[in-house]
Amino acid sequence: xxxxxxxxxxxxxxxxxxxxxxxxxxxxxxxxxxxxxxxxxxxxxxxxxxxxxxxxxxxxxxxxxxxxxxxxxxxxxxxxxxxxxxxxxxxxxxxx
Numbered sequence: 001x002x003x004x005x006x007x008x009x010x011x012x013x014x015x016x017x018x019x020x021x022x023x024x025x026x027x028x029x030x031x032x033x034x035x036x037x038x039x040x041x042x043x044x045x046x047x048x049x050x051x052x053x054x055x056x057x058x059x060x061x062x063x064x065x066x067x068x069x070x071x072x073x074x075x076x077x078x079x080x081x082x083x084x085x086x087x088x089x090x091x092x093x094x095x096x
Contacts, residue, residue, distance in 0.1 A: 001044050001045070001046055001047065001048045001049070001050070001070075001071055002046060002070040002071060002072060003046050003067070003068055003069050003070045003071075004044070004045050004046050005042060005043055005044045005048075005069060005071075006043060006065070006069075007041060007043070008063075008064055008065045009063045009064070009065040009067060009068075009069040010060050010061040010062050010063035010064070010065075010069050011041050011042055011043050011044075011060075011061060011069070012041075012042045012050065012058060012059070012060055012061070012071075013036075013039045013040065013041050013042070013058065013059055013060075013061055014039065014040055014042060014052060014056055014057065014058045015036050015038050015039050015040075015056070015057040015058075016038060016040060016056075017038075018038075018055075018056055018057035019052075019053040019054075019055035019056040019057075021057075025057060033062070036057070041061070054075065
C-alpha cells in the first residue's frame with residue numbers, strides 16, 4: 001500500500017473463503033457497488049502489505065475521497081513442471 005487504505009478512499013474488499021467456491025460469481029454480486037454479506041474491508045497504513053490467493057473474490061471500492069489510493073500489485077506462482085508447455089520469461093531493462 002503506497003497510500004493509506006481507508007473506507008473513504010476505496011479500500012480493497014475481500015470475501016473470506018471465496019477462493020474455495022467452484023461456482024461462478026452471482027450476477028448481482030459482480031456489480032461494482034454490490035455488497036456481499038461476508039465481505040471484509042481491508043484497511044491499512046501506507047507501507048502495509050496484503051497477500052491473498054488470487055482466486056479470492058476481491059475488488060477495490062469506489063474512491064470517495066479527494067486523494068489517491070495507490071498500491072503496487074505483484075503475482076506469485078509456482079514454477080510449472082519440467083514437462084509443461086508453459087514457459088516463464090524474465091525481462092531485464094538492458095534487453096538481455
